[in-house]
Amino acid sequence: MSKKLNGTVIVTYRCNAKCTMCNRYKVPSLPEEEISIETIRKLPQMYFTNITGGEPFIREDLKDIVRELYKKSDRIVISTNGFFTDRIVDLCKEFPQVGIRISIEGLENTNNEIRGLPDGYNRGYTTLKKLVSMGMKDVGFGMTVQDKNAPDLVPLYNISNEMNMEFATASLHNSFYFVESNNIIHDRLMVAQNFEDLVNELLNSNSPKKWFRAYFNHGLINYIFSQKRLLPCDMSFDTFFIDPYGDVMPCNGTKEKEVMGNLNSQEWDELWNSEKAENVRKKVRCCDRNCWMIGSVSPAMHKYIWVPALWVIKHKFLFFWKKKKYSMYENKIVRDFRDGKVSKKELDACSTCENCR
Numbered sequence: 001m002s003k004k005l006n007g008t009v010i011v012t013y014r015c016n017a018k019c020t021m022c023n024r025y026k027v028p029s030l031p032e033e034e035i036s037i038e039t040i041r042k043l044p045q046m047y048f049t050n051i052t053g054g055e056p057f058i059r060e061d062l063k064d065i066v067r068e069l070y071k072k073s074d075r076i077v078i079s080t081n082g083f084f085t086d087r088i089v090d091l092c093k094e095f096p097q098v099g100i101r102i103s104i105e106g107l108e109n110t111n112n113e114i115r116g117l118p119d120g121y122n123r124g125y126t127t128l129k130k131l132v133s134m135g136m137k138d139v140g141f142g143m144t145v146q147d148k149n150a151p152d153l154v155p156l157y158n159i160s161n162e163m164n165m166e167f168a169t170a171s172l173h174n175s176f177y178f179v180e181s182n183n184i185i186h187d188r189l190m191v192a193q194n195f196e197d198l199v200n201e202l203l204n205s206n207s208p209k210k211w212f213r214a215y216f217n218h219g220l221i222n223y224i225f226s227q228k229r230l231l232p233c234d235m236s237f238d239t240f241f242i243d244p245y246g247d248v249m250p251c252n253g254t255k256e257k258e259v260m261g262n263l264n265s266q267e268w269d270e271l272w273n274s275e276k277a278e279n280v281r282k283k284v285r286c287c288d289r290n291c292w293m294i295g296s297v298s299p300a301m302h303k304y305i306w307v308p309a310l311w312v313i314k315h316k317f318l319f320f321w322k323k324k325k326y327s328m329y330e331n332k333i334v335r336d337f338r339d340g341k342v343s344k345k346e347l348d349a350c351s352t353c354e355n356c357r
């Protein structure tokens, strides 16, 4: 039996939000061209599937998609902005084992400003509360950290703790997927300070999962200082993305869309083992975009587990026996920036922001 993969299914590029860091809503897919159940049936066996968008709950046949995907996936998590409460609750009644991640971009005013959805925060929060009251086990929220919402990072983490939920973080990225090339963190030290506080909250918890999340957030500090990824990126080797048009891609971080093949017109094995797919894998091997998004980092953390594990052991030891907290200045680049050895302009030039070159 062939190895199970990690897949992300982008079911639509339509979105009801207008986020400041993503222009996807300006380039939506048309309903009639979006990935069909027939194409979804051709996907391989997966140990994990993320369903995302756009806003996936815009698709009225999402339940049919989930039903089909459960025939081939051990675990499914849907990423959503949480606006369509009734549709989300309805789907969760049929699939209580599904994971739901609601993106909330800060406390109320900040979230609504970033998301461009009046009442977006209340809608997302109401959805979260309803899911918890229904007894859903795999519910959490996620936040894409930028200058504007960084001070809300720990307060939102505390809310997630009170609700006994997962808390996922990301930072600004540029790619074809976000239809954006000018995202950048401006006040790196301020944002990194908020990540440092979160890392210490996570390390101070009793949950090994949170200790590994601390490592992920340490990696985000490294990322916003435009440094090399802490772990290799193996996207397209045992991981894939498929978009609403049936195009199979290595990831969602590339500048231009990279296509391994099209599942509307090909069979999975033919596509996955094709020369075109091999050429994309060669590009991934030399990719210098250094993304640090959970989609590419989570498989890498499992594959190179000793790297985060050693980091966790070291920091737990320092935390509990020496009372020494994690500091962002453990990263040489952060010290160099503080000490004026590297300038903002130099860091900006190493980022993926096109405006900064």
Ligand code: SF4
Residues within 6 Å of the ligand: 015, 016, 017, 018, 019, 021, 022, 023, 024, 025, 053, 054, 055, 081, 115
């Ligand atoms: S980030 Fe998500 S919710 Fe916001 S516009 Fe883009 S696809 Fe929509």
Ligand code: SF4
Residues within 6 Å of the ligand: 233, 234, 235, 250, 251, 252, 253, 254, 255, 284, 287, 288, 289, 290, 291, 296
């Ligand atoms: S670093 Fe990895 S996830 Fe980012 S663009 Fe390159 S191949 Fe894709």
